[in-house]
Amino acid sequence: MNLHARISLGACYLFLATPVARSALEAAMSTHMLLQIPLLAAAGVLLARLLPVARQDALLTACGGALPLVVLALFASSYWMLPRALDAALGDPLTEAAKFISLPLLVGLPLALAWRQLTAIGRGFVWTNFISMLAVLGWLYIAAPVRVCNNYLVDEQGSTGWLMVKLALLLFAGWLGTLFVGGNVAPVAVPASSRDDARQANPA
Amino acid sequence: MKAGRAGLVAGGLVALLGFGVFWSATDGFTAFTAETARRAEILRSPRSLPAVALEDQDGRRFSLQDYRGRLLAVEFIYTRCTTICRSLGMAFRQVRERLPAQALGHEVALLSISFDAARDDPASLKAYGQAFGADGAHWRIARIHSPAEVAPLLAAFGVVVIPDGMGGFEHNAAIHLLGRDGKLTQISDIDQPVEFADRIASSL
Amino acid sequence: MANYTYEHTPDRGATAGVLAYLGTACAVLLLMMLVGLLMRLEQAQIIDLGANWFYELMTLHGAGMVGIAGIAGAAVMWHFLRQYVDLSPGIFLANLALFLVGVVMIIGSIVFGHFHAAWTFLYPMPSQSMGMWSQEAAALFMGGLLVIGVGFLLLHLDIARAIVARYGNFARALGWPQLFGHDDGNAPPPTVVASTMVTIVNIVGLVVGASILTMMLLNLYLPEFTIDAMLAKGMIYFFGHVFINATIYMAVIAVYEILPRYTQRPWKANKVFLASWSASTLMVMFIFPHHLLMDFAFPQWMLIMGHIIGYLNTVPILVVTGYGALMIVFRSGIRWDMASRLLFLSLFGWAAGAMPAFIDGTITVNYVMHNTLWVPGHFHTYLLLGMVAMVFGFIYYLGKPGQNAAEGWLDRAAFWGFSSGALGFTLSFLYAGKESVARRYAVHLPEWLPYDRVGSVFAALVVASSLLFVLRFFSRLGAAGRDYARAPLAQGAAA
Numbered sequence: 001m002n003l004h005a006r007i008s009l010g011a012c013y014l015f016l017a018t019p020v021a022r023s024a025l026e027a028a029m030s031t032h033m034l035l036q037i038p039l040l041a042a043a044g045v046l047l048a049r050l051l052p053v054a055r056q057d058a059l060l061t062a063c064g065g066a067l068p069l070v071v072l073a074l075f076a077s078s079y080w081m082l083p084r085a086l087d088a089a090l091g092d093p094l095t096e097a098a099k100f101i102s103l104p105l106l107v108g109l110p111l112a113l114a115w116r117q118l119t120a121i122g123r124g125f126v127w128t129n130f131i132s133m134l135a136v137l138g139w140l141y142i143a144a145p146v147r148v149c150n151n152y153l154v155d156e157q158g159s160t161g162w163l164m165v166k167l168a169l170l171l172f173a174g175w176l177g178t179l180f181v182g183g184n185v186a187p188v189a190v191p192a193s194s195r196d197d198a199r200q201a202n203p204a
Numbered sequence: 205m206k207a208g209r210a211g212l213v214a215g216g217l218v219a220l221l222g223f224g225v226f227w228s229a230t231d232g233f234t235a236f237t238a239e240t241a242r243r244a245e246i247l248r249s250p251r252s253l254p255a256v257a258l259e260d261q262d263g264r265r266f267s268l269q270d271y272r273g274r275l276l277a278v279e280f281i282y283t284r285c286t287t288i289c290r291s292l293g294m295a296f297r298q299v300r301e302r303l304p305a306q307a308l309g310h311e312v313a314l315l316s317i318s319f320d321a322a323r324d325d326p327a328s329l330k331a332y333g334q335a336f337g338a339d340g341a342h343w344r345i346a347r348i349h350s351p352a353e354v355a356p357l358l359a360a361f362g363v364v365v366i367p368d369g370m371g372g373f374e375h376n377a378a379i380h381l382l383g384r385d386g387k388l389t390q391i392s393d394i395d396q397p398v399e400f401a402d403r404i405a406s407s408l
Numbered sequence: 409m410a411n412y413t414y415e416h417t418p419d420r421g422a423t424a425g426v427l428a429y430l431g432t433a434c435a436v437l438l439l440m441m442l443v444g445l446l447m448r449l450e451q452a453q454i455i456d457l458g459a460n461w462f463y464e465l466m467t468l469h470g471a472g473m474v475g476i477a478g479i480a481g482a483a484v485m486w487h488f489l490r491q492y493v494d495l496s497p498g499i500f501l502a503n504l505a506l507f508l509v510g511v512v513m514i515i516g517s518i519v520f521g522h523f524h525a526a527w528t529f530l531y532p533m534p535s536q537s538m539g540m541w542s543q544e545a546a547a548l549f550m551g552g553l554l555v556i557g558v559g560f561l562l563l564h565l566d567i568a569r570a571i572v573a574r575y576g577n578f579a580r581a582l583g584w585p586q587l588f589g590h591d592d593g594n595a596p597p598p599t600v601v602a603s604t605m606v607t608i609v610n611i612v613g614l615v616v617g618a619s620i621l622t623m624m625l626l627n628l629y630l631p632e633f634t635i636d637a638m639l640a641k642g643m644i645y646f647f648g649h650v651f652i653n654a655t656i657y658m659a660v661i662a663v664y665e666i667l668p669r670y671t672q673r674p675w676k677a678n679k680v681f682l683a684s685w686s687a688s689t690l691m692v693m694f695i696f697p698h699h700l701l702m703d704f705a706f707p708q709w710m711l712i713m714g715h716i717i718g719y720l721n722t723v724p725i726l727v728v729t730g731y732g733a734l735m736i737v738f739r740s741g742i743r744w745d746m747a748s749r750l751l752f753l754s755l756f757g758w759a760a761g762a763m764p765a766f767i768d769g770t771i772t773v774n775y776v777m778h779n780t781l782w783v784p785g786h787f788h789t790y791l792l793l794g795m796v797a798m799v800f801g802f803i804y805y806l807g808k809p810g811q812n813a814a815e816g817w818l819d820r821a822a823f824w825g826f827s828s829g830a831l832g833f834t835l836s837f838l839y840a841g842k843e844s845v846a847r848r849y850a851v852h853l854p855e856w857l858p859y860d861r862v863g864s865v866f867a868a869l870v871v872a873s874s875l876l877f878v879l880r881f882f883s884r885l886g887a888a889g890r891d892y893a894r895a896p897l898a899q900g901a902a903a
Contacts, residue, residue: 064214071215075222079229087238091364120569121499121562128561128611132619139623145632148237150364150376172615176608179568183576 006050013043017100026090029152030160034167037080037103044108059113066117069110070126076106081137083148083157090151131172138164239376242362243391250387256357257349258317261329261340265349268315269386275312275404276382279394280363280375281345282320283332288377288394292316293336295379295397300343302401304408311408314343319358319365320373321351361388412593414674421889422487422806425500429483430803431885432504433476434878436511437796440472441871448867451852452860460540463524470527471514471549474652475556477791479507480799481658482563485606487802488599488665493570499562506559513552521545528648529553531620531640535628547628554621560651561614564607571604578604582689583682595677598664605689606654612693613654617647638705642696649696656758656790657688659798660729663751666805667733669895670748671740675732684724691721698765699783701774702846711771718769722762730755741899746819747808748895750801753827754794761790764838775846781859782841789834792870793827800826800877807884808894819880822873829869836863 015021016039025036048056063069079085080099088095115123141161147154227233235241255267268276279296281289296314303312316338318324324347332338333345348354358365365375379400381390392400422430443465449455450462457465486500517523523545525533534546568578575581575596581604583595595601620643623635664675697714700706733755742748764786768777777783840859852860881888 065208065211067211068214068218071218071222075218075225079225082230083237084230084235084241087364091238120572121496121565124565124568125562128565128615128618132615132622135619136622136626139635140626140633143633143635145634146237146239147374147376150238151366153366153368153374172612176612179572179608180577180579183572183580185576185580186574 002050009043009046009050016040029149029156030163032086033081033160034163040100040103041077041108044104045112047104048109048112056113056116060117063113066114066122069114073107073111076102087149087151127175131168131175134171135165135168138162138168246388246391250383250389251360252387253360254356256353258346259326259349260344260346261326261333263326268382271313271382272386273384274310275384275407277312277314277404278380278382279316280319280361280377281316281332282318282373283324283328284320285372291394292377293332295394296343297336298397299379299401302398304405307408309342312404316345318345318347319354321348321354412674412676414668414672417491419892419894420491421891423497424889425497425504426483426487427885427888428504429479430881433480433483433799434803434881436472436476438875438878440469440476441874443469445864445867445871448860448864452864453857454861454864460522460524463526464518464522467524467526468515468518474527475507475511477655477795478560478651479504481655481795484662484799484802485603485658488661489567489603492597492600493574495570496566499566503559503563507556510552510556510559513548513555517545517548517552521548523549528644529624530644531624531635531637534624535631543628547625550621550625554618557614557618557621560610561618564610564614567603567607568611571600571607575600578608582686583677584686587679587682587686591679595682598675598677598681599661601677601682601685602657602661602664605685606657608689609650609692610654613647613650616643617651620644620647641700645696645699649699650692653692656795657725659795662798662802663729663733663755666747666801666895667736667751670742671736671898673736673740675736681728681732684728688721688725691717695721698769699778701771702778715769715771719766722766726759726762730759743896743898745808745896746815746823747801747805749823750797750804754797754801757793757797757830758790761786761794764789777841777846779846780841780844781837785834785837785841788837793830793834803877803881805894806888807881809884809887811893811896818876822876825869826873826877829866829873832866833863833870836866
């Protein structure tokens with residue numbers, strides 16, 4: 001089962017690296033930034049999840065806990081949001097290789113490892129920061145007074161910026177939404193009659 | 205967050221490292237786009253250019269190296285262009301008018317190069333030149349003779365040309381200055397032709 | 409219909425953290441009141457500071473008051489919410505620490521950097537100082553607000569975590585099963601409902617606020633990245649309006665928790681109560697355009713939305729709370745002391761403060777009333793007479809030496825001094841607003857002087873009374889931290 005999952009993950013990753021998939025996803029700024037890059041980071045997350053739990057914990061301890069890993073993911077992901085880095089990845093095979101290696105290993109993997117240790121506050125803080133930074137980045141792409149990428153049309157940076165803003169709004173609504181559903185009532189204080197339990201088994 | 209002291213230290217180190225990487229990757233937080241980076245790099249280390257056969261509006265063959273000993277202002281265009289190349293043409297015209305008349309042709313010359321070698325024949329180059337008042341001697345309009353040599357020349361200049369989806373092209377338009385040694389020494393914004401001309405005049 | 413009975417929970421003293429919050433809030437409150445008094449005296453032309461100083465003081469007063477309103481509200485909420493959910497004292501203190509760092513940055517920016525673009529830091533004013541303040545001063549001010557915002561975001565995330573851990577999710581914490589289904593009387597207590605509402609709206613507000621602050625900080629150093637001025641104003645007003653409204657929704661928890669102890673009657677979290685808080689959760693986020701009604705460039709739907717929701721939101725919580733308080737007190741034989749008096753006054757102040765907002769929220773009225781002193785009149789009524797009175801009631805309650813401790817004539821005099829002073833002070837604002845004309849520039853005509861002078865006198869009375877309240881609280885800090893019953897039993901109530 002686990003082996004099967006690992007092989008599928010590897011296959012997906014290799015597929016993303018094929019010239020066909022690359023040229024398809026890198027043809028537009030929006031798919032490059034908002035599809036290919038997140039997919040590569042997601043590959044890192046899955047990679048971490050497929051490691052044995054003991055291995056994940058050992059890695060987490062070795063890295064000094066959640067904080068350095070979150071900081072690492074923050075810097076590494078911000079790097080690939082630089083217009084200069086996008087251009088470089090398109091023109092220089094070495095940079096492209098660095099992108100394919102660093103997004104899973106320095107963004108997805110560390111985040112997934114850190115997530116295990118992060119408390120609800122830590123997770124909320126990462127989410128809210130990510131969302132507001134995504135919106136601000138979107139604005140930067142919309143408001144940029146110059147053409148930021150030599151490899152993409154000038155109109156694209158505006159539309160990509162708007163996509164980021166919309167995505168930020170959607171993620172925020174989604175994240176808030178998760179706080180409204182699921183979960184269990186803690187078994188304290190409330191006189192727990194059987195009627196209550198029936199209700200709780202059927203969350204709104 | 206359960207990050208202990210070790211986590212804080214590691215987090216700090218990662219942040220420091222991250223800042224270092226960002227610092228060097230953006231030339232000290234000055235160059236966030238490939239275009240700014242290209243200009244900064246040329247200023248630091250002027251670049252030699254390949255000897256490419258050019259053909260001007262009268263069908264004369266020449267190369268960039270023929271201009272050695274003189275300063276040469278270069279811009280890249282395609283004659284069907286109705287947007288940015290018109291600004292480029294106007295900018296060059298302003299440069300020409302601003303330069304001291306006695307130096308024109310002797311100490312400094314202007315050259316517009318079309319990267320659309322397939323479509324821009326000498327006749328259309330001539331029409332373009334006439335539209336902007338190029339004299340065909342001190343300011344020539346040329347195309348790259350062999351289509352195979354277009355890519356190497358553009359790459360040497362750091363110019364990226366992409367189709368705009370409407371039959372035309374979009375490219376990182378700028379005014380380039382070649383020194384007396386034939387090397388690319390300076391790249392300037394197209395909306396600052398007067399400053400560009402003044403810098404040339406002061407180095408005559 | 410569910411049955412509600414009063415369940416007595418023992419009075420707990422305030423933790424050191426809560427006392428630190430309240431101490432900070434009280435000290436800054438007094439200082440900012442003095443700053444406010446200086447501003448009134450300047451407008452009354454009794455003193456002469458000059459326009460630059462006036463706007464520096466106004467910026468300081470605004471930022472300081474909004475900040476401590478948040479801090480004091482958070483103290484009330486945290487103190488009572490702790491009875492129901494497991495909150496983190498570390499995060500609570502971290503918020504105060506970040507707040508103090510932010511305050512130092514803001515004071516530095518105003519006093520040393522002469523920043524005076526008002527606490528609303530409307531784009532593009534901070535970056536267009538015309539040489540009046542440096543870029544660094546503007547960055548320090550907005551950076552200070554950002555630091556304070558990060559602290560509050562952490563606090564609310566902790567509250568969200570604790571509520572979700574105890575009630576499963578926000579829907580249950582808002583009592584939706586009871587609201588939309590059968591009311592079995594097991595809805596979360598009013599404190600939890602109110603805290604959930606505040607947490608939701610403040611998280612949204614703070615994320616929007618952090619975004620616009622980051623954008624403006626970037627714009628300060630990269631001016632070529634311009635911001636749509638209307639978008640900036642919308643985002644700032646959204647964040648600012650939600651945050652300041654949330655302070656009163658936090659402070660009102662003191663009313664929900666303390667008044668029932670006096671009369672041994674429960675505060676009912678019934679369907680009407682739950683419905684009003686759930687409705688306001690949404691509406692609070694959409695009423696800010698009622699301050700933009702004279703900005704004709706805003707999309708029309710936004711202005712109409714502000715108008716309608718501004719009207720609607722005046723009603724639910726306010727009426728439900730006012731009615732609830734009357735039900736608690738009516739024929740209860742309540743024994744009035746400073747705490748219960750101040751809490752009752754606060755409900756009057758809140759209601760009274762909502763009326764000018766209601767009137768000003770009418771588009772046609774807004775054209776002639778906004779940008780006059782009517783607006784400070786409106787928010788001073790609900791903040792000073794409402795929110796601050798709730799906090800004063802809370803600190804009197806905490807510091808009360810014993811159930812039947814007698815009160816001196818000085819305290820009682822200060823209560824009447826505070827209520828009449830605050831009323832006179834806010835009415836002078838409102839009347840001056842009604843008499844004057846809407847203006848785009850800082851013109852203060854001589855015809856309006858009498859109102860400013862009357863206002864100054866009342867303001868001085870408010871400051872003097874508040875000074876006594878605060879001194880009394882500081883002298884009773886020891887008692888405030890101990891656990892014992894404070895509310896006197898109502899006459900005729902079963903012990």
